[in-house]
Amino acid sequence: MSVRVRMAPSPTGFLHVGGVRTFLFNYLFARGRGGECLLRIENTDVSREVSEAVEQIQESLRWVGIDWDGPVTFQLDCMERAAAAAQRLLHEDKAYLDEGAIRIRMPKDGVTAWDDAIKGRIEFPNTQLDDMVIVRSDGRPVYNFANPFEDLEDRITHVIRGDDHVSNTPKQLNVIAALGGTPPVYAHVPSVLGTDGKKLSKRHGSVGVDEFRNAGYLPEALMNFLALLGWSYDDHTTIMSRDELVERFTLERVGVSPATFDYDKLDWLNGMVLRALAPDAYAERLSGFLRDVEGRDWPRETVLAAAPIVQEKITKLDEFAGYAGFLFGPVDPPAELLAGAAPILGAVADGLRGLEPFERVGIEAVLRAAVEALGLKPRDAFTPVRVAITGSKVSPGLFESIELLGRDESLARLAVAAARAS
Numbered sequence: 484m485s486v487r488v489r490m491a492p493s494p495t496g497f498l499h500v501g502g503v504r505t506f507l508f509n510y511l512f513a514r515g516r517g518g519e520c521l522l523r524i525e526n527t528d529v530s531r532e533v534s535e536a537v538e539q540i541q542e543s544l545r546w547v548g549i550d551w552d553g554p555v556t557f558q559l560d561c562m563e564r565a566a567a568a569a570q571r572l573l574h575e576d577k578a579y580l581d582e583g584a585i586r587i588r589m590p591k592d593g594v595t596a597w598d599d600a601i602k603g604r605i606e607f608p609n610t611q612l613d614d615m616v617i618v619r620s621d622g623r624p625v626y627n628f629a630n631p632f633e634d635l636e637d638r639i640t641h642v643i644r645g646d647d648h649v650s651n652t653p654k655q656l657n658v659i660a661a662l663g664g665t666p667p668v669y670a671h672v673p674s675v676l677g678t679d680g681k682k683l684s685k686r687h688g689s690v691g692v693d694e695f696r697n698a699g700y701l702p703e704a705l706m707n708f709l710a711l712l713g714w715s716y717d718d719h720t721t722i723m724s725r726d727e728l729v730e731r732f733t734l735e736r737v738g739v740s741p742a743t744f745d746y747d748k749l750d751w752l753n754g755m756v757l758r759a760l761a762p763d764a765y766a767e768r769l770s771g772f773l774r775d776v777e778g779r780d781w782p783r784e785t786v787l788a789a790a791p792i793v794q795e796k797i798t799k800l801d802e803f804a805g806y807a808g809f810l811f812g813p814v815d816p817p818a819e820l821l822a823g824a825a826p827i828l829g830a831v832a833d834g835l836r837g838l839e840p841f842e843r844v845g846i847e848a849v850l851r852a853a854v855e856a857l858g859l860k861p862r863d864a865f866t867p868v869r870v871a872i873t874g875s876k877v878s879p880g881l882f883e884s885i886e887l888l889g890r891d892e893s894l895a896r897l898a899v900a901a902a903r904a905s
């Protein structure tokens with residue numbers, strides 16, 4: 484029997500990264516077994532406006548790199564069939580009417596049990612199960628009836644979901660038994676907490692996928708990171724491509740304890756993935772980010788040329804503007820960082836004026852010669868030059884920066900700075 488899973492978000496709000504992690508497990512599990520992964524929107528509640536959330540859910544999943552098979556389905560569309568199934572249960576005396584609502588007969592003794600693929604055997608005493616309402620008096624099936632009904636209809640083989648649903652499972656198993664179906668394998672994944680041990684929330688930082696995109700995380704880094712929230716391949720492998728994750732993911736290696744969303748680890752991973760990109764690919768990703776996410780119309784050629792000088796330095800693409808923005812607009816070098824630097828700024832300007840070709844190696848030679856002529860230490864003397872050119876003490880490599888900025892603009896900046904320095 485081939486594997487069939489579903490990602491079943493409730494469109495009650497925007498999709499949280501903890502939810503994306505659970506859907507990723509579904510996706511990896513299905514794709515690694517040649518199975519199918521469906522996307523079902525669980526909108527049993529008609530009163531909620533959902534279209535925006537539905538869009539956001541799909542966009543978030545697509546951006547991370549999670550796709551699904553067939554059209555998106557909506558639980559609301561199976562309500563009539565679910566209500567008809569409840570009528571059949573009435574006829575079979577597996578359910579009964581109670582003040583207009585339909586209640587299912589739950590077993591009165593023994594246990595309802597299942598072998599959870601993550602948590603192991605779980606047993607619920609049936610004395611704790613009430614005869615649950617499955618269809619309200621207004622004719623609407625309830626969530627805990629529609630959900631397993633749809634799992635049966637869709638021939639779902641594995642239900643991989645958050646462990647906040649463990650208490651729903653005995654109810655749903657009894658619904659499936661009454662409907663005469665074979666239950667899927669259940670796999671309840673541990674929750675995701677912030678580093679303070681509290682449920683992940685806004686307080687800890689970004690929680691929506693679009694926030695991670697806007698901050699300059701790469702989708703493959705986020706996917707890699709999310710896969711490791713509660714799952715591991717072995718005790719040391721961290722960096723894995725999507726194909727490797729698909730090939731390696733198993734439910735057996737999903738742990739039972741809550742996972743911690745460690746933003747520092749995500750940053751580290753993102754930096755690793757960024758630095759591992761081929762230079763051309765890196766430049767394209769950076770350029771796309773600046774244009775599509777940050778909405779900057781900076782000259783593409785300059786962005787591509789600047790990419791190699793930042794690739795080793797930045798951890799997230801949103802750091803580029805602060806770091807290399809001096810290449811795309813005026814700078815305002817603080818006078819206090821330039822005090823006493825007029826001689827070196829002047830000497831560097833003199834050297835650069837006639838330099839041919841205007842390239843990194845010659846630029847470095849000019850700067851070193853100027854420093855030597857004035858009897859200064861390179862580290863001290865380069866700082867005001869850097870401040871003049873980039874507006875900051877922290878920047879990409881100075882010689883490359885001057886080359887990228889070009890002769891005219893570099894000379895103009897050195898002149899402005901020299902005036903402030905004296």
Ligand code: GLU
Nearest residue numbers: 491492493525630643644
């Ligand atoms: N709609 C549920 C949720 O968003 C998931 C239920 C399930 O996977 O069975 O938590």
